[in-house]
Amino acid sequence: MKNILIVTLLCFNVLLFAKENESGNLIPDLKIKLLNGKTTSIYDLLEDGPLMIDFWATWCKPCKLVMKHLDTYHQTYSENGFKVLMINQDTPRSIGKVKSFIRSKNHQFIVALDPNQKIAKKLNGLAMPTLILVAQDGTIKWRHQGYMPGEEVEIENQIKEILGLNTEAESKDS
């Protein structure tokens, strides 16, 4: 009972007093190990514009479905400074196959490795796929768990909105 009270109080305090921001929390500046062996950080990737983070693994079926769309968005909106960061959670058991998989699909997005889920735990991305859309100032604008075919429309709308482009809905209204 004592522990329940402590945790409840902690959550309540955090939610009540944590930095108020109309659109969401700030993402921490975590270090990222890229597939090409180099190291970067989330805020380095945010230098040119917003960032979509997706957690995935080579054995995750819905991840592969959404991946195709994310790669398209990465290439389509790169002129607007938008990037997609795919954080891979394959364990040492299958991590050797990640690069082959990415090359076979000719994906252009940025791929990072997180073999023991350090980053996933800090960003609550343990369920795959988990999408996190981050504005250039580091504010988390949108989170989404899972993928059903058709949800790519909503994903693209969120990207357009953060880039200040007309969304599908707005286009219809106008």
Add this chain to the structure above:
Amino acid sequence: MKKVVLFIVSVTVLFSNDLDYNASIVASYGDNYDFYSYSENRLDLNLFYKDIQAWIQYEYSNPPEVGFPINDIRKFRIEYEKDNFTLKLGDIYEIWGRGLAFNQIDDQTTNYDNGTRGLYFGYTNGGLSISHLNGNSDIWYFGNDLRVPYFKNSHSMYGNQAQYDWDIFSIGLTQLHSNETHQKYFGEAYVNHELKGIYGSMMLANADLFLEYVDKKSTEKENLFPGSPFDTLKNGYGVYGNLNIYLGNWGLTTEYKRYVFDRGHGDFTADEYGNRIGFQMMPTLGREQNTTLLGRVVHPYNYNDERGVQLSLTGPLPFGLTLLTQYAHLSRNDTWQSITTFDWENKHIDGFLPGSNESSLPFWENYQEISGFALDDNLYFRFGRGNNKDVMKTIRFFDGQGLSIKENWVYTDSVEWQDEWFYTDSSLIGIDTTKYKLESKMWQEVSSITYPFELSYSLNNGYSFKIGFEYQERKKKNVSMGNATTYNASDSSWTLVNPTNPDSFFVIYETQYTDWNSEKIKTQFNRMITFSLSKASKWSVTINHDQSNAFDGPKTVDPYYNPLEALIFGDLKYFTGNRNKSAPPLFIQQKWVSAELALNLSESQRLSIMYGSIQGGLYCSNGICRQIAPFNDGIKLTYSAIF
């Protein structure tokens, strides 16, 4: 209590202006007629304040799906990172190289947690990074109970790692020391482990290479007198290599492993210790299966004693298709000969490659898959074919020579009585010995072939449907061969099937599957059909039908007939009240039907409701396998949210 509350309020108010957070909640509940009930609730809270990060995981589970009931803060960690320094206090999870020496995970599904509660210190400068960690770990393993772990291995450990990255090269050195209190079937053992490792990688434009080696020494304290020395218990080593070659969009992945931390012709039990420790979570070199039926025929990897190779080729085909092919061959490091029923003698397999001799418990795996998109990317399909063969265990395995002894006697004295001669004495004039081939082998092997198929089509109005079908043929048999059967301890020899003719060889295949009538059945046929309909961002409904014709073990009876089964099988009698629900018809047996409704309550909240039955079986993740009990005629609720 007051102090804790005051502290929390003070800290959050004081630092509120710069405090960021995220949180996730996972709550699951399950109940069925087998009393397989669970209630598992976890809250993860991450706090970020300038250079400080904190993580708290609170769990209320009574009981959890697997593991011990808990109502407490399960995990916590505080991290401080400034310039080149990192300090962590609490539950540490790190990985070095590919995990031959150290790879920490917290896998809720298999209930495997090898994290360390302690202190971590890290320093980076340019390409150089060094780290030190120390603390305590309790690693639990399952015994006979499928849900509650039984064996506990406690480690008091410290470790050091140094890595240097230079352009396309990277090299790392590792060292780990652990004082283990190892729980046996009866009592405990006190074992010290010392691991030293090295790894390196190189990345080129069209290839990359990774190599890792770890050396391990274990010593045991034989008696508990203070100051008594530790005696050498076991020495071992592990090697892993991964070479990837890229040609255009094609990629060839090659992997090699040789783990020699112990030697054995069977499974290792809690009484065999001093070998690989729970921190060592290494590449397994088998395919990470992602379909249900293929997942059930996974090889039980042996981290202590196994070598193998794996090749995987991936690349694009015309019309937007992708091809994936994979081949793996594993075995133990030795072949084994049963000198008697209980005495086994090993012989190291020459060379680097795995063996094919049944006594080395070989495993072969082969998988091909074609997948792609069509119809303006609205249609996704995947068709695969996987087969494997696994020698699970050897009961006896002798291949050598037997000795046939023939005595030659002559009569040396005789008497005549009533016109007839009678021999009264004889003498041994020689013994003829003849060597002959003696073979007495018995092993159990499992082989299967599986065809997974998946198709999903997305309509333009947000609706989509998915059809999945898997078909599997599986054989599990005991193979006996040779000209002898059991070992006879009284005269120290193998029992010939035909003592007068040692050339009488036989081969017997005995299937291990039985059907509903307890009759032996040669092949197990498994089929799984999944149909799913979903509305993007809103909901999805999935119906799953799993069917088998044979039991792999004791016969299990489904005593309860639920409306979902009646609906799926079109049993009108059930709904018109003409069916005795407590005496289910035969056609529902050996079938497991479930329906799941998943609702996206919001972008970050999901609710899933499952009703029906799920077949149990072997489940493996990260090389850790556990038997999952069947879930019969019950309901599962899962709520998850991220904030």
